[in-house]
Amino acid sequence: MGRELDLPQVLRRIVEAAVVLVDAEYGALGVIGVHRRLSQFLTVGVDEEQRARISDLPSGHGILGELIRHPEALRLPELSEHPASYGFPSHHPPMHSFLRVPVRVRDQVFGNLYLTEKRGAAEFDAEDEAVLSTLAVAAGVAVENARLYEEARLRERWLRAAQRSPTPCYRARRAPRCWN
Numbered sequence: 001m002g003r004e005l006d007l008p009q010v011l012r013r014i015v016e017a018a019v020v021l022v023d024a025e026y027g028a029l030g031v032i033g034v035h036r037r038l039s040q041f042l043t044v045g046v047d048e049e050q051r052a053r054i055s056d057l058p059s060g061h062g063i064l065g066e067l068i069r070h071p072e073a074l075r076l077p078e079l080s081e082h083p084a085s086y087g088f089p090s091h092h093p094p095m096h097s098f099l100r101v102p103v104r105v106r107d108q109v110f111g112n113l114y115l116t117e118k119r120g121a122a123e124f125d126a127e128d129e130a131v132l133s134t135l136a137v138a139a140g141v142a143v144e145n146a147r148l149y150e151e152a153r154l155r156e157r158w159l160r161a162a163q164r165s166p167t168p169c170y171r172a173r174r175a176p177r178c179w180n
Contacts, residue, residue, distance in 0.1 A: 005149040014103070014139040015044045018113050021135060022128040025117030026095065029103070032111050036060065036068050040111075046093065053091035062086050064114075071102035071109045073133060077123040079116065099124040101136045105144045113139070 011029055019027035026045035033039025037060040043051065058064050066084035067074060076082055076098040088095070095116040103110045113136055118124045 005146050007143070007146040007150060010139075010142050010146045011040070011042050014113070014135070014142070015042050018115060018132060018135055019044045021131050022099065022115055022124060023119045024099070024115035024124075025119060026093070026115065028114045030058065030060070030064060030068075030112045030114065032060075032068055032109060036065075038064065038068075038111075050091065050093065055091075064112075067100055067112055068109075071104075071112070073099075073101045073129050075099050075124050075126075075129055097121075097123040099128055099132060101129070101132045103136045103139045103143070105140045105147075110140060110143055 011031070015027045015029045018024070018029075024045075026043070028041055028043045030038045031040035031042075038058055041058055046054070060068050063079070063082050063084040066082075078096055079085055079098040080087070080096070082098075097116060097118045099115045099118075101113050103113055113132060115124065115128075115132065118128070
């Protein structure tokens with residue numbers, strides 16, 4: 001994960017690693033955008049056909065919105081029992097056990113890692129939470145590195161474009177002046 005510099009690939013790898021590390025059936029990374037709503041929601045464990053039947057991806061209402069406003073780790077043996085939970089859309093797979101940790105880039109919450117359906121157990125435990133929290137720290141560093149790499153590539157493209165353009169000149173009273 002740390003060697004990848006393309007942000008979409010980094011995000012995908014984070015979710016895939018999380019599902020494997022804590023042995024979850026489903027995983028997602030919700031990226032927080034403007035107005036504290038989800039701007040992206042990358043999933044693992046739900047195939048394209050299922051995802052299409054579910055239709056709209058979450059935007060940050062219900063329990064996901066609650067977790068955006070309160071970015072702390074959360075483990076639940078039964079997701080539906082949380083006060084902010086109001087159910088799933090039609091065609092959504094059943095989900096019961098739940099684990100969530102925030103992903104921070106520097107001091108800002110970038111998003112949240114969500115895992116559901118612990119394989120081989122009724123719920124996620126403190127060890128799963130510790131593993132996922134450690135992954136979230138590494139994920140924050142990987143996201144920041146990918147962003148910095150993208151900024152450097154953009155700067156490089158601007159410099160190349162500027163070098164190809166003609167040198168700007170201006171006319172003084174007597175003779176034109178150009179700078180290099």
